[in-house]
Amino acid sequence: MNFAKITLLQIEYFLAVAKYLNFTEAAKSLYISQPSLSKQIALLEQEIGTPLFLRGKRNVHLTPAGEVLFKELRGIKEGIENAIDKCRQAGLGENCTMTIACLDAMDTAMFLPEIIKRFRKQYPNITLFFERHTFKTLREKLINGSIDVVFTLSFEIDDALGILYEEICKVNSSIVMSSQHPLANREYLTLEDVRGENFVLITRDESPRGFDSVINVCRKHGFTPHIVKQLPNVESLLLSVELGIGITLFDSSIRVHNKNELKFFKIEDDIISIVMAWRKENLNPAVPLFVNSVLNKTF
Structure with missing residues (x-):
């Protein structure tokens, strides 16, 4: 049969x-x-x-x-109807919670408020929580599943096993220096112009790929940066730059409080992607709803 x-x-x-x-x-x-x-x-x-x-x-x-x-x-009809109802509720993310996190230094105003506004309108029953973390903590929390979705820089999750990601937007990296630096009054500045300067960077332990990317872009322009200090977080890094200890390279999405104390020079040939990332095996039904909501909108 x-x-x-x-x-x-x-x-x-x-x-x-x-x-x-x-x-x-x-x-x-x-x-x-x-x-x-x-x-x-x-x-x-x-x-x-x-x-x-x-x-x-x-x-x-x-x-x-x-x-x-x-x-x-x-009892099979009732069982099927209950199963479909449960499936529908899961698909709609009813009464779900989701934790979204981003880099502590990232200026999310360029994309996140609009994303959240639209998603809350589509799925008002899903409760959202938000966190900010340093490079290393954000990476670890995404991998261990304590955070559902993160917004970070592409090099942070390249080749990470079990992690899916989609590009949100592109930004240029920049030379960042104190506004009191002798070169800060120039209208344009290239990496070749700062080859003899002292550099301060995020520690390699905190962001291995971020650290290496700075070395690589400098070498692409013909020199190896003279690193005088490695800092554990972005706030310390920016404070050191502001106080004239050295210059650094950072993406233009960085969130700066004392903008008048720092000067940024765009590096035209060094482009970084801001990405949305999530674990492939995350079973939270709100995650695919959020991902689809974001991807259906072009920024």
């Missing part, structure tokens, strides 16, 4: 006839014609290989086989 030929529709029809013990009434309840109903019941009986009903002139009765089938299947 090929059970694949028995359809859920036939089971629904069987349950209706078993309930009413009348083909006419069962057909009315199903909003179909009686001949269509009779045909499907006959096909079901043919597939099972035994009669399910004793057909009289006015009413029908279940055969012993029909009694067994009815007893076994009468």
Whole structure:
């Protein structure tokens, strides 16, 4: 017997006839014609290989086989409906929570408020929580699953196993120096112009790829940077630059509080992507809803 030929529709029809013990009434309840109903019941009986009903002139009765089938299947419709309802609720993310995080130094005003506004309008029952973290902490929390979605720089999650990501926008990296630096009054500045300067960088432990990217872009321009200090976080890095300890390279999405104390010079040939990343195995139903909401909007 090929059970694949028995359809859920036939089971629904069987349950209706078993309930009413009348083909006419069962057909009315199903909003179909009686001949269509009779045909499907006959096909079901043919597939099972035994009669399910004793057909009289006015009413029908279940055969012993029909009694067994009815007893076994009468809860199946409710079970299917409950399963579909649960699936629908999960698909809609009803009563879910989701944690979104970004780099502590990232200026998210360029993209995040609009994303969140649109998502909350689409899914008002999903509760969102927000966090900011340093490079290393953000990376670790994404990988261990304590954060659902992160906004970070592409080099932070390149080649990370089990992590999916999509580009949100592109930004240039910049030479960042104190506004009191002798070169700060120039209108334009290139990396070749700062080859003899002292550099301060985020520690390699905090951001291995970020550290290496600075080295690589400098070497691309013909020199290896003279690093005088490595700092554990962006706030310390910017303070050191502001106080004239050295210059640094950073992306233009950086959030700066004392803008008048720093000067930025765009590096035209060094472009970095801001990405949205999430774990492939994250089972939170709100995550695909959020990802699709973001990707359906071009920034």
